[in-house]
Amino acid sequence: MPLKSPRTTVKRLPKRGRYDAETVHAILDSAFICHVGFVAHGQPFVIPTGFGRDGDTLYIHGSAVSRTLKSLAEGIPMCLTVTILDGLVLARSGFHSSMNYRSVVVLGNAKPVAPEKKEHALVVISENILKGRWDEIRRPTRKELNGTTVLELPIEEASAKIRTGGPIDDEEDYAMPIWAGVVPLELKAGKPIPDERLPESIPVPSYVKRRR
């Protein structure tokens, strides 16, 4: 499945660009927040939101009265970008300093998921955010489902961009007495904070502990 198009071709540093579904999917599956871009009255907006992937489809959701969701539901052109920061790359010059990252850009047009697929899509999003949680929580009511808009975006036109490894300095800069290397970065989960009204008899679930 080639996801490359003229619009998704990485022009700067083309060696960092990847267009195979396996790479794109793997990056998407390593994140649970994306930034969605769309245009309203000629002005671009970029809004963060959770997401989930099922095969070649991305799901996002929000309140049925959300401006963002309403705009996107009309099928206007959108961009969904996922960025995972892996580290600061400290070179001996600012010019060659960089970051290690994995990112994906998906272009396309979203549409509302069919009512009978809505709960499935919500499961996909929930499980992508915290695997194991859905089985434990209360099911959505009819009213909640009606108050939630879920959109699907096909992964048909996309690109991944990846940088890994240490700094690459100008040859003459290696002799400078400057520390150089990578500072790894990772979004880490801390100690869970129980809700004030949670009975002490209810332990932290294993899927929450695993998230650490």
Add this chain to the structure above:
Amino acid sequence: MPLKSPRTTVKRLPKRGRYDAETVHAILDSAFICHVGFVAHGQPFVIPTGFGRDGDTLYIHGSAVSRTLKSLAEGIPMCLTVTILDGLVLARSGFHSSMNYRSVVVLGNAKPVAPEKKEHALVVISENILKGRWDEIRRPTRKELNGTTVLELPIEEASAKIRTGGPIDDEEDYAMPIWAGVVPLELKAGKPIPDERLPESIPVPSYVKRRR
């Protein structure tokens, strides 16, 4: 300085919206990556990049041949969004589950910084990414400065959106035997990895250790 406009007014959950410069600046200063949105040939694009703030001005930079930077330098409408994830909010239902976050959306038009301000802007970006680094690294050459585009975006039309605290469940759901609370999230720095060609005599700098 009121940063609120009809376009930046938070409509969904308006209590989460903030428009004072102090709040907007504090969130911007807690991040070093933003997502920039712009439109090319009717298609929105969302691209991650580093940034820095100096007073009421945001700086971003990139290669002089970058499509993104070239487009933005023309002064087309753009959106710069910063998102800091603070935690997963696990409610007893999916509907009330959420995330804790601090985000800022800045709308406006960028322009290239004057040549004599370019190095200052690069210092601002570098120091925002890793405070203390700039003083140690090699200064940019004339050729490097010419090969780098730096843009400034005024913080004139913006909004912040913040969610904090635990889940807020439907009253009847509190009796369910489901763990609920917050899983804190934080982008953490790991153990620095020295460059392969770094002499062992050069120690990890204090500003890198502090970043942990």
